[in-house]
Amino acid sequence: MASPSSPVGLHRVIAPAGVLPQAADRLDTRRELWPDEVRIRVERLNLDAASFRQLESAHAGDGDRVRQAVLDIVAARGKIQNPETGSGGMLVGTVEEVGPESPLGLSVGDRVTTLVSLTLTPLVIEDGLTRWDGRSEQVPCDGYAVLFGRSIAAVIPDDLPAELSLSVMDVCGAPALTARVVGEYVDPVVAVIGGAGKSGSLSLAAAKDAGARTTIGVVPHQAEADLLAEAKIADAVAVADARDPVALSAAVEAAGGPADVTVVCVDVPGCEGGAILATADRGTVIFFSMATSFSAAALGAEGLAADVTMLVGNGYVPGHADRALALLRGHAGVRSLFERRL
Amino acid sequence: MASPSSPVGLHRVIAPAGVLPQAADRLDTRRELWPDEVRIRVERLNLDAASFRQLESAHAGDGDRVRQAVLDIVAARGKIQNPETGSGGMLVGTVEEVGPESPLGLSVGDRVTTLVSLTLTPLVIEDGLTRWDGRSEQVPCDGYAVLFGRSIAAVIPDDLPAELSLSVMDVCGAPALTARVVGEYVDPVVAVIGGAGKSGSLSLAAAKDAGARTTIGVVPHQAEADLLAEAKIADAVAVADARDPVALSAAVEAAGGPADVTVVCVDVPGCEGGAILATADRGTVIFFSMATSFSAAALGAEGLAADVTMLVGNGYVPGHADRALALLRGHAGVRSLFERRL
Numbered sequence: 001m002a003s004p005s006s007p008v009g010l011h012r013v014i015a016p017a018g019v020l021p022q023a024a025d026r027l028d029t030r031r032e033l034w035p036d037e038v039r040i041r042v043e044r045l046n047l048d049a050a051s052f053r054q055l056e057s058a059h060a061g062d063g064d065r066v067r068q069a070v071l072d073i074v075a076a077r078g079k080i081q082n083p084e085t086g087s088g089g090m091l092v093g094t095v096e097e098v099g100p101e102s103p104l105g106l107s108v109g110d111r112v113t114t115l116v117s118l119t120l121t122p123l124v125i126e127d128g129l130t131r132w133d134g135r136s137e138q139v140p141c142d143g144y145a146v147l148f149g150r151s152i153a154a155v156i157p158d159d160l161p162a163e164l165s166l167s168v169m170d171v172c173g174a175p176a177l178t179a180r181v182v183g184e185y186v187d188p189v190v191a192v193i194g195g196a197g198k199s200g201s202l203s204l205a206a207a208k209d210a211g212a213r214t215t216i217g218v219v220p221h222q223a224e225a226d227l228l229a230e231a232k233i234a235d236a237v238a239v240a241d242a243r244d245p246v247a248l249s250a251a252v253e254a255a256g257g258p259a260d261v262t263v264v265c266v267d268v269p270g271c272e273g274g275a276i277l278a279t280a281d282r283g284t285v286i287f288f289s290m291a292t293s294f295s296a297a298a299l300g301a302e303g304l305a306a307d308v309t310m311l312v313g314n315g316y317v318p319g320h321a322d323r324a325l326a327l328l329r330g331h332a333g334v335r336s337l338f339e340r341r342l
Numbered sequence: 343m344a345s346p347s348s349p350v351g352l353h354r355v356i357a358p359a360g361v362l363p364q365a366a367d368r369l370d371t372r373r374e375l376w377p378d379e380v381r382i383r384v385e386r387l388n389l390d391a392a393s394f395r396q397l398e399s400a401h402a403g404d405g406d407r408v409r410q411a412v413l414d415i416v417a418a419r420g421k422i423q424n425p426e427t428g429s430g431g432m433l434v435g436t437v438e439e440v441g442p443e444s445p446l447g448l449s450v451g452d453r454v455t456t457l458v459s460l461t462l463t464p465l466v467i468e469d470g471l472t473r474w475d476g477r478s479e480q481v482p483c484d485g486y487a488v489l490f491g492r493s494i495a496a497v498i499p500d501d502l503p504a505e506l507s508l509s510v511m512d513v514c515g516a517p518a519l520t521a522r523v524v525g526e527y528v529d530p531v532v533a534v535i536g537g538a539g540k541s542g543s544l545s546l547a548a549a550k551d552a553g554a555r556t557t558i559g560v561v562p563h564q565a566e567a568d569l570l571a572e573a574k575i576a577d578a579v580a581v582a583d584a585r586d587p588v589a590l591s592a593a594v595e596a597a598g599g600p601a602d603v604t605v606v607c608v609d610v611p612g613c614e615g616g617a618i619l620a621t622a623d624r625g626t627v628i629f630f631s632m633a634t635s636f637s638a639a640a641l642g643a644e645g646l647a648a649d650v651t652m653l654v655g656n657g658y659v660p661g662h663a664d665r666a667l668a669l670l671r672g673h674a675g676v677r678s679l680f681e682r683r684l
Contacts, residue, residue: 008619008645008646010588018586018587018588018589019585019586019587019612019615020587020615020619020642020645020646021645022615022638022641022642022645023612023614023615023638023642085637086635086637086638086641087637087641088641115644116644116645116647117641117644117645119641119645120641120645150646150647151647152647173644243361244360244361245360245361245362246352246360247360270361270365272365273361273362273364273365277350277362287636287654290636290637290640292636293428293636294629294632294634294635294636294639294654295427295428295429295632296364296365296428297636297654298632298654298655298656298657299364299428299429299430299459299461299462299657300362300364300365301654301656301657301658302457302458302459302515302656302657302658303350303362303363303364303458303459303461303462304350304362304492304658305458305492305493305494305658306656306658307656307658307659307660308656309653309656310653310654310656311651311652311653311654312629312636312639312640312643312652312653312654313640314640314643314644314648314649314650314651314652315640315641315643315644316643316644316646316647316648316649317649318649
């Protein structure tokens with residue numbers, strides 16, 4: 001190899017020069033590995049929910065056009081990164097080759113999921129995504145991807161269906177960070193906006209296990225409220241449109257709020273104001289939605305004179321994958337909600 | 343008045359219905375006050391740095407076109423909110439009328455600055471901004487603005503020039519939140535990216551006063567490094583391009599890092615990766631720049647497997663204005679940096 005490799009993948013950045021892979025316009029997708037890299041034979045991509053929704057909406061739900069849009073992105077950029085949402089997703093596959101200096105502890109043949117975003121993972125699609133109808137976030141795919149020295153990949157456990165594990169690990173940062181923040185409060189009230197979704201249901205279970213006094217799951221309509229109530233993972237269930245700050249804060253209030261910790265898990269724009277308004281003074285809002293607007297959050301809190309801490313939901317917390325899988329195994333209601341979505 | 347007023351200004355939202363004023367496309371700017379409102383006679387607008395930079399760049403530095411762009415925004419929206427950056431700024435003026443139920447404690451004739459963003463403040467410009475050349479963030483203006491029940495405005499102190507106070511209060515959230523976060527660590531190393539700027543210099547002083555072991559001010563070139571060294575408000579000064587993650591983290595490391603707390607105060611896009619890379623495990627990054635991309639921060643940390651807490655810089659912390667003015671009075675170096683920029 002011409003240049004030495006970097007654990008964070010700088011050697012694979014083609015343009016612009018000097019940026020990290022996540023910020024790059026284009027990555028080097030060559031098959032040959034640097035000594036600390038790993039190549040994965042991809043079997044399935046899992047698009048980020050906000051990205052898939054944007055593509056679906058931009059192409060009026062036409063699956064062929066959505067598929068072509070994903071192929072175009074990968075051909076142009078050497079990775080999956082939706083130009084509108086900035087987000088990508090994750091993948092599942094089998095380890096095909098391990099560089100002699102890789103620190104990841106993987107072996108050829110291991111079935112793994114990546115826990116770093118597809119927005120920084122060199123990717124080549126080799127089958128034209130012909131097995132995908134463009135109508136779901138789960139994309140059957142043949143191709144290869146490259147992991148760097150500091151990437152994170154988890155071996156898929158034997159006791160769960162692979163699709164289920166993938167679905168859990170895709171959002172495993174949310175319950176881990178929720179648990180950490182909840183643990184910093186004494187007997188807090190925790191509201192999870194989008195409580196019946198993937199990251200939402202895990203976050204509800206994590207909050208309870210971490211010592212929440214009351215957990216409130218907020219959902220957009222009665223059908224989801226019934227599902228969430230049936231899953232028995234929230235102390236209270238509230239129905240509100242998360243984009244309507246007044247309705248959202250009133251619903252949280254009526255369910256036992258305001259919240260000391262509010263976790264935003266819905267992938268629609270415009271939820272910042274409501275989340276802030278539903279949160280108590282000195283409370284914390286954790287934004288996990290990729291549809292979050294930085295300026296709307298910053299200026300929204302200022303405009304409401306709200307003394308709340310606002311966290312950018314970091315998808316990485318050490319041990320997050322194992323902890324999320326443990327939540328799924330330990331909470332039948334979480335598992336049932338996940339299985340409904342497969 | 344037809345409808346009752348809301349302390350957060352919902353009654354002034356024309357479109358879309360039900361959103362908070364900050365998220366609104368258009369506000370009602372009628373002169374007549376609801377009982378809990380205050381009307382300010384505006385003398386000066388202070389545009390947000392990221393917004394002004396975007397306008398300047400979009401109009402190739404042509405002051406007349408920048409002025410017209412601001413007039414167009416206010417005419418269309420009833421407030422100042424740059425459609426590209428989402429940000430606004432603040433204003434200074436004199437209290438013209440106080441509604442009988444206003445809780446703000448202001449009196450007619452008080453000279454005040456608003457501490458809530460112009461993005462949610464109903465504003466009418468009456469002089470066409472004819473006294474502004476479109477080449478500076480400071481905009482002389484005649485017109486009026488309306489404060490809601492829960493707005494925040496600070497009376498301008500007598501012992502400082504008004505322009506200086508305004509300039510300080512514009513960024514007073516940054517040092518207040520920096521101090522709070524620094525106080526949660528024991529003897530932390532604190533790096534401030536953009537340490538010679540307004541929010542940066544205040545944050546450096548606030549970090550030291552709050553117990554930082556070492557403060558590192560990062561600036562883009564030697565001229566600013568000399569200025570910052572002369573001001574004597576940072577223990578170490580480092581020169582690096584904040585958009586170059588590798589250069590930035592290396593510079594912070596060489597100056598005594600990695601940082602336990604990294605404060606991002608530069609209004610250019612693309613600083614997320616470098617700030618994360620310059621921060622120690624279990625450290626905190628505070629993003630104060632309106633140019634911050636939520637997804638770049640979230641996915642950047644995940645992609646680097648970085649266990650850092652990332653905060654959206656909330657412009658409101660109780661007592662922030664008084665504390666920032668006290669920092670200016672107590673640190674001659676901060677004051678000299680501010681006075682250079684007036």
